[in-house]
Amino acid sequence: MRTTQIRQQLHDYIDSAEDKKLKAIYTLLESEFPGDYKLSTEQKKELDKRADDHKLGIGKIFTWDETVAIAQQALADRKAIK
Structure with missing residues (x-):
């Protein structure tokens, strides 16, 4: 499966997922988010x-x-x- 297909399937899933599952996904990926980095x-x-x-x-x-x-x-x- 191509990356674009995976990305689209994930978008579709996230758009319709239950809140509980969204929170679980977010928790798994949270460390990957850039956060609130500020430039000096x-x-x-x-x-x-x-x-x-x-x-x-x-x-x-x-x-x-x-x-x-x-x-x-x-x-x-x-x-x-x-």
Whole structure:
């Protein structure tokens, strides 16, 4: 079964499930929810700066493939140091 089919079946089930079962499902998945994480003032400033840079055309943008390649290279470099 494909992920999209599973997702649709779960949505359908949740839409019609009894309250007791919904609460049980929620309890099982609760730790997966992002919660109420708040950005620090420094993190907010950095994101605002990056957004402004992007709007001005001076922010550096990478494709997903470029991002993966950079991360893989960083890991390889790190392993080489050890």
